[in-house]
Amino acid sequence: MAKARTSLRHIDVHEDDIKEEDAEETLDESMNPLEESGHTVDSSDEEVEDAVQEDMARFEETFVGINKRFRLINRIGEGTFSTVYKAEDLEYDKYGNTWDIDERENQKWSSPAQRRRPSRRPHYVAIKKIYVTSSPIRIFNELELLYDLRDSDSVCPLITAFRHLDQVVAVLPYFQHCDFRDYYRDMKISEMRPYFRSLLTALRAVHSKKIIHRDVKPTNFLYNPAQSRGVLVDFGLAEREGTDWHHCLCHVPDEDRRYRASHSVWAQNQAVSHSAPSYPKNDTRNSRRANRAGTRGFRAPEVLLKCTQQTVSIDMWSVGVILLTMLSRRFPFFHSADDIDALLEITTIFGRRKMRETAILHGQVFETNVPSYSEGGHTLEKIILWCTGRTGDKTQPKKELEEDEKEAVQFLYRLLECNPAKRITADEALRHPFLLRTFEDSEADEDMVDLVEV
Incomplete structure (x- = not known):
């Protein structure tokens, strides 16, 4: 009988070999997706x-x-x-x-x-x-x-x-598998559905074991369009939920959070200075440290805001970025130099008001005086129309998204939810109407094949 290879061979980890700097390793920046091999x-x-x-x-x-x-x-x-x-x-x-x-x-x-x-x-x-x-x-x-x-x-x-x-x-x-860059621009909505069904099936299994992948992106999901099948890879940055957790305001009731915000150092300074935001000249508080491992452009707002109780929902934001990339035909969609720029890129879409609310959720303050960032931001529909060149000619009738695109955008809103507690889970996503239509699309394809054969 053949021997099974499913048991993990023992790898010695000696405490003497683990230095303090290893435990707080700074190699948390995964490679730029444009620089990675992908097929x-x-x-x-x-x-x-x-x-x-x-x-x-x-x-x-x-x-x-x-x-x-x-x-x-x-x-x-x-x-x-x-x-x-x-x-x-x-x-x-x-x-x-x-x-x-x-x-x-x-x-x-x-x-x-x-x-x-x-x-x-x-x-x-x-x-x-x-x-x-x-x-x-x-x-x-x-x-x-x-x-x-x-x-x-x-x-x-x-x-x-x-x-x-x-x-x-x-x-x-x-x-x-195929290189994401070779097919994402040509994907129809009916082809996106099996892609995300496969990806979210993987994440449902990962999240059910309370494991955060932390680096969900196209190059870590090896997809074969011909077979409509993909596999999630590279768990080099993954961790179990709850690892090195510290208290964060996003996990307390809304009433408690509002009370703490109104009695914070920031609120006291705002009460003194009404003309412009003010901050302590000598802030003696310790700087906040949190896991920010991942890839630029795919990090969720709570990662950028240094939430100290990150959950599996950060992976769902990354899935949303992939869907936004496909719908907008732009890769990478977000391409910031650092976490501050990344927050500002998200602000461009969701607006200053939403980002202030999101920052307060994690006990942080978000302020910007850049006039081009509006209070309300833009709808995802408008972003997609603009990216796909459907808003340029003002003399023509206003263009709208196709019906199947609108359904994809409704799903996208659930993924790109700035509040992680309200963000859709992998299990909920697999029951969303957008993905349930995967089976309808496949049945329609079979009918087409039968028609041709007759």
Whole structure:
């Protein structure tokens, strides 16, 4: 009987190896999505650049024995914390491989005799080489979370993990997918629905275990448009909900929050100075520290405002940014240099009033004197019309969104809700009318096929 590879191989984490700066690691900025590799090719012998070939040779030389288990083929991804290689699993038939979705699909259409015979086709995996600059705690955390999520739908499972000296590699399934930049501009609403249904199915599984992914973005959701199937990857920044939590006003009743705001240092200064906002000249309070890990442009307002009790709802905001990107045909939609600029970009859409309310929610103060930011902001409908060039000619009749676009925007409002407590959950999203129509679209496509065949 084949041996199962679903158990997590032990990786030693020595307390002596963990320095204080590791526990408060500053490597929380994931790579710019425009700089990341984002697709695979359907070939096992694609051209390999000389630099990549040298990189793989160095990897095989420094990680003793890796070439006996896997044949490295190409480098398929590079990020801030890791490099990912495509490789052939040379010992595939020695183990149980319940993780292999493609093999399961092939077995459905095979005869009983074929199912009993070992598969002769090559089987590919993705080998993730985690950089040694990552702390031992961060590496162990990622592998532990992947192991906990091993049976979750649409989530990339961990096959196994190895350690050689200070180098750790994770072995993951290899998924065929396309670069987001190659298809997002051409996606119809009917094609967006299965994309988000697959993504939110993954997040429902992740969030049900109280795990925050923290880095939801197109390059971390490997999607195959031909199969309408995707898989959520890269849990390098993920954490369990409640990790290093500290009290935040967003978790207290509204009445208590209003009372504290009215008796705060800021409110007292406002009472003294009526002409303009004023602040203490020498503020002796400690600065607020909170986890801000993620990717620029995809961080939720509460992350930018340093909420100290962040929940899984930050992932739902990131899903909303992806949907806004598709509807507006602009990637990346938000492209700020820092957290302050990011807040101002959000202010452009939602307005100063909403951002002030959102800041107060987390015990912060938001003020800007830039005149171009309006109090009420703009509707998402107007933003999408403007981005897609449907508001330019004033002499023509006013253009509106198509009916299916309007339904998508209603869903978008639930995702891009500035108050995390009111933001839609993954489970609620899967029951939203926008995604429930996924099945209607697929049935319509089947009817079209039947019509053509007749």
